[in-house]
Amino acid sequence: MGIGRHKDGKFDLVLSLRHDADNTRIEQWMRSFKRASRILFDSTDGQMQYGRLFVANKSMGSDEADAWLLQEEGTSSSFVDALGTSGLHMNLKSDEKNKPFVIIHEFGHYGFGLYDEYTGPGGSAECTGDPTTGACIMEHGWWDGDQIDDDGNLTEGDVNEFCTDVDHDPDSDTDQEDIHGEPCWETIQDNYPEVDVPAGLPDAPVPAGHEEVDWILLAEDPRIALVLDKSGSMSLHNAIAGVRLGADYWTNFLAQTGDSLAIVAYDNAQNVILPLTAMTDTMDLSGILNSIAAISSGGTTNIGGAMSEGVGQITSPGDRAATQVMVLFSDGRHNTGTPPEDVLGDMVENGIRAYTVGFGPYADQTRLQEIAEATGGRFEQIDADPDTPDAQLEIQNYLIEISGEVRDGSGIVTMSPGLLPEPTANEREEATKISALHLSASRDIKMLAKRPLAFRTTTSGFDHKAYIEVGSTRATFVASHKEGTSLNFALIRPNGDVVIPKTDPDAVFVNPENRPYTFYVINNPTHGHWIMRITRAQASGEIPFKVFAFSDNRDIAVGLRGIKPVFKVDDKILIRAQIYNKVPLTDILNPVVRVPPRDYVTTLPTTKPIRATLRQRMTQFDIKGTQLERPIPVRNGVYEGELSFDEPGSYSVVVRFTSTGKAMEAEPEAERRREGEEEEKFPPAPVFVRTRRFQIHVGPLSTGKDVETAGGGTIPGWDLARMSFDISGTLKVNTQQDARR
Numbered sequence: 001m002g003i004g005r006h007k008d009g010k011f012d013l014v015l016s017l018r019h020d021a022d023n024t025r026i027e028q029w030m031r032s033f034k035r036a037s038r039i040l041f042d043s044t045d046g047q048m049q050y051g052r053l054f055v056a057n058k059s060m061g062s063d064e065a066d067a068w069l070l071q072e073e074g075t076s077s078s079f080v081d082a083l084g085t086s087g088l089h090m091n092l093k094s095d096e097k098n099k100p101f102v103i104i105h106e107f108g109h110y111g112f113g114l115y116d117e118y119t120g121p122g123g124s125a126e127c128t129g130d131p132t133t134g135a136c137i138m139e140h141g142w143w144d145g146d147q148i149d150d151d152g153n154l155t156e157g158d159v160n161e162f163c164t165d166v167d168h169d170p171d172s173d174t175d176q177e178d179i180h181g182e183p184c185w186e187t188i189q190d191n192y193p194e195v196d197v198p199a200g201l202p203d204a205p206v207p208a209g210h211e212e213v214d215w216i217l218l219a220e221d222p223r224i225a226l227v228l229d230k231s232g233s234m235s236l237h238n239a240i241a242g243v244r245l246g247a248d249y250w251t252n253f254l255a256q257t258g259d260s261l262a263i264v265a266y267d268n269a270q271n272v273i274l275p276l277t278a279m280t281d282t283m284d285l286s287g288i289l290n291s292i293a294a295i296s297s298g299g300t301t302n303i304g305g306a307m308s309e310g311v312g313q314i315t316s317p318g319d320r321a322a323t324q325v326m327v328l329f330s331d332g333r334h335n336t337g338t339p340p341e342d343v344l345g346d347m348v349e350n351g352i353r354a355y356t357v358g359f360g361p362y363a364d365q366t367r368l369q370e371i372a373e374a375t376g377g378r379f380e381q382i383d384a385d386p387d388t389p390d391a392q393l394e395i396q397n398y399l400i401e402i403s404g405e406v407r408d409g410s411g412i413v414t415m416s417p418g419l420l421p422e423p424t425a426n427e428r429e430e431a432t433k434i435s436a437l438h439l440s441a442s443r444d445i446k447m448l449a450k451r452p453l454a455f456r457t458t459t460s461g462f463d464h465k466a467y468i469e470v471g472s473t474r475a476t477f478v479a480s481h482k483e484g485t486s487l488n489f490a491l492i493r494p495n496g497d498v499v500i501p502k503t504d505p506d507a508v509f510v511n512p513e514n515r516p517y518t519f520y521v522i523n524n525p526t527h528g529h530w531i532m533r534i535t536r537a538q539a540s541g542e543i544p545f546k547v548f549a550f551s552d553n554r555d556i557a558v559g560l561r562g563i564k565p566v567f568k569v570d571d572k573i574l575i576r577a578q579i580y581n582k583v584p585l586t587d588i589l590n591p592v593v594r595v596p597p598r599d600y601v602t603t604l605p606t607t608k609p610i611r612a613t614l615r616q617r618m619t620q621f622d623i624k625g626t627q628l629e630r631p632i633p634v635r636n637g638v639y640e641g642e643l644s645f646d647e648p649g650s651y652s653v654v655v656r657f658t659s660t661g662k663a664m665e666a667e668p669e670a671e672r673r674r675e676g677e678e679e680e681k682f683p684p685a686p687v688f689v690r691t692r693r694f695q696i697h698v699g700p701l702s703t704g705k706d707v708e709t710a711g712g713g714t715i716p717g718w719d720l721a722r723m724s725f726d727i728s729g730t731l732k733v734n735t736q737q738d739a740r741r
Contacts, residue, residue: 016060056220079578108138435538
């Protein structure tokens with residue numbers, strides 16, 4: 001996430017160098033940001049500056065970053081008003097290591113929500129015009145601001161102020177005026193009410209009191225703490241089995257070489273099952289897995305104490321890593337020990353995101369949402385009856401998604417639920433033949449891959465395609481199914497060859513006995529469509545499952561805005577997205593948004609999934625009283641659309657992003673160019689696909705129930721709300737048809 005924050009007049013930011021930068025390049029960026037802090041201090045009359053700048057090298061910290069620092073030169077850009085928003089950032093080209101003025105211009109967009117003052121609906125525009133009389137940073141070009149050469153020599157510029165109502169845009173033709181209708185200083189005050197706006201021209205002398213920036217290099221190992229509820233209420237409906245499965249699944253599959261992992265189970269006290277430990281490919285996991293299997297429920301619920309222990313584990317090395325994540329499970333209400341809100345300050349201070357999972361009907365959803373919101377993570381509510389295979393499947397699938405989100409460059413290409421129904425009497429013979437094949441034998445794998453299955457769910461099998469793009473360094477293909485069921489999984493390359501792990505040096509196949517998941521890891525995968533073929537490994541019975549495909553590519557990322565807060569019934573929920581292949585992209589296929597009737601199926605859907613579209617932002621301007629005949633696109637690669645729900649609850653939303661090979665670098669809301677100045681554009685982005693699923697929470701959310709200290713009893717079964725859909729520009733949800741997640 002972009003985990004930048006403002007506190008006591010200082011901005012803490014995370015910077016991600018998008019290549020393996022040497023010490024000279026890091027030093028150049030440090031000089032530029034330190035000078036940029038002084039410009040910010042001057043332009044805000046000593047009220048704001050940079051504080052701690054956390055720096056991740058080698059393309060680490062992708063989602064955490066407030067700025068991507070590119071190796072390539074060119075025109076920089078920034079998402080507007082995105083400070084602290086996951087996946088959205090300033091995109092600073094290599095030039096800016098010499099142009100601290102441009103860093104502050106881009107921060108004006110990103111941190112203050114300002115728009116440009118050198119362009120507007122009618123094209124070229126101006127705010128104050130003359131760079132020598134309090135001119136606005138959002139108007140003038142890099143040549144009018146401070147510059148530093150590669151050897152560190154400073155050339156001071158003339159522009160170091162933001163405009164006020166005294167000198168702002170006299171002819172009302174800039175983007176800032178068109179969108180906000182006010183000078184830059186007033187927009188800054190809108191977002192930061194504590195600042196004082198200059199009374200006249202913003203031309204005060206440079207104030208004293210600037211403090212030097214802290215430049216902090218981040219460690220490279222992702223640090224992840226699983227914090228698992230094992231309180232007494234987890235015995236109701238055997239919810240503890242799902243938590244054990246989730247921890248086992250992460251340890252056995254999701255934890256990768258180079259990770260540092262901690263596992264904490266909690267009731268009224270904390271049990272550290274695994275202190276923060278660097279994972280290796282030769283590690284014996286049996287002792288850890290046995291400890292997870294031995295987790296038992298009892299006691300009351302001390303969520304705050306567990307969070308504090310998780311923070312202690314993540315920060316135990318003494319430095320800070322580029323990726324620091326806590327995954328917190330809870331099925332009820334905090335009822336003893338340290339209040340969770342007392343720990344949030346430490347989490348934010350240390351840059352730790354919390355992914356919170358509410359488990360069952362008595363989870364304190366309100367509090368779990370607040371924990372996730374405060375730390376930049378996200379909250380997920382699992383409504384399925386905790387002792388059912390449905391709930392356990394949801395837990396492991398959500399952990400798969402989290403892993404794909406928090407790892408640098410690991411993007412979800414596709415995810416799809418499926419079902420192998422109970423065979424009919426006529427289908428039994430075929431089902432028996434297929435279930436007799438074994439993935440441990442190369443001959444059977446080849447036979448399985450050759451069986452003619454349609455690209456859809458059938459009684460005996462399921463084919464699903466996943467497109468892996470040029471530039472992917474690793475692809476992972478996963479089949480996740482319910483505990484107690486059995487399936488086979490064959491993987492077919494784009495050229496039609498079946499993957500035989502025993503003879504393929506680039507392939508790893510994991511199919512643990514008595515575990516409800518199977519996966520392939522392919523190093524340096526060929527680009528193209530890979531086929532995941534799922535068939536039954538039991539002759540009878542219904543087999544629900546879900547398939548995932550991941551591609552590791554640190555150049556490709558997705559940023560979404562609009563999914564964190566709890567919304568009210570009938571709110572217009574604006575979803576905004578930006579897609580990156582190093583730089584923001586325009587001309588991708590309009591992202592498809594679905595609110596599926598079900599994420600995890602026990603019967604096949606009878607209706608086609610409802611779809612909506614995020615469209616590249618279009619606007620229509622009125623110039624001198626004359627309405628234009630057609631809209632003018634703002635081609636900065638921002639895609640947006642609206643959702644609306646008419647019942648409270650937690651709704652799954654899936655967004656699919658597709659580059660068809662024609663996507664180009666977006667036209668930036670960025671630094672001004674000199675007249676006639678030409679800069680080389682990035683080549684078209686490769687063909688690629690990325691998928692994101694998230695929940696939108698429509699309040700009021702439940703505050704849970706204390707079933708441990710208030711008598712409790714058993715948790716009764718509950719019915720999921722029903723809903724149907726109607727699209728007419730927005731998505732409307734009611735409670736008449738199918739299940740809500």
